[in-house]
Amino acid sequence: LQWTRMLGFKYVHIWVEPPKLGDEYIFFARSDQQRKPMKREKLREWYKAMLDKAKAKEVVESYGVMHEHFNHLKSIAEIPLFHGDQWEITVPSLLGLDAEDYDKLPENRKLLRLDSKDVVQKAQQEMLHLKRHFLVVVLKDPDGAPQKDEDPIISTDLTDSRQTFLYQCQMCHWQFNTLRHAQYSTMMILNHIHNKPAYCLEDCKRGRVEDGSFMIGCDLCDNWYHGDCVGISKAEANMMEEFKCPRCRESQPAVDDDICNAFTSSR
DSSP states (O other): OHHHHHTTOOEEEEEOOOOOTTSOSSSTTSOTTTOOOOOHHHHHHHHHHHHHHHHHTTSEEEEEEHHHHTTTOOOGGGSOOOTTOTHHHHHHHHTTOOGGGTTSOOTTOOOOOTTOHHHHHHHHHHHHHTTTTEEEEEEOOOSSSOOOOOSOOOOOTTTSOHHHHHHHHHHHTOOOSSHHHHHHHHHHHHHHHHSSOOOSOTTOTTTTSOOSSOEEEOTTTOOEEEHHHHTOOHHHHHTOSOOOOHHHHHHHHHHHHHHHHHHHHHO
8 A cells, every 4th residue: 555655546446345155265275164255344344454554654544435435426437447346337237238238339329427416326325335345545645756666567367367366376276374375375476477488579568478469470580579569560460471570680681691691602
């Protein structure tokens, strides 16, 4: 929370949602008799204890339920949506949509306005109904200008999806139920993330990893490069017969000169 505050963020939204039985990676190694799902109130009290400590250290200014924070809501566009969050499903439903149909609406479908009084009232009623499910944290303003995070963003298949991370932890027996297990598991996760083939250029914008974005392979050295790092779109790549990466283009003239010199000498 302190680092988040120093970066200039003002709010933190916490979904108090205990993991379902079999869906968590902290206590799954225990016996079936001990694998009881955590109660929501227990998790909520843990969050509150953590936030109280943050308030004592002057990192957090205040925190409370979502309904209180959005008491003067004027439009549901003010509600932040996070992937996999409850409100990602709730907001479309308030507009008369299914979450799956949000991107493929028929042109003649009429939607409710985001600032409609009826929609806003339903949103506030839903917040009141889910008041034990969400916490909104207000961070104190940073001391001085917000800092800039100099670490590159590293996107990997392991950490980009909660379900993928959960599956990998269970398959590899990466446990977090004791300090020793947590230290070992963290070490293995970092090893998995960092010790992978380095793709693209040295100054790659994506941390030199395969992150699901469009990549193009060099026909000479067989290395792979992110399209936006070498300035080539997917459409442009489909029209190309051959692609030479910047490294090979730099070294190719020297190779061609050597071949010409050898051919001249043989003559």
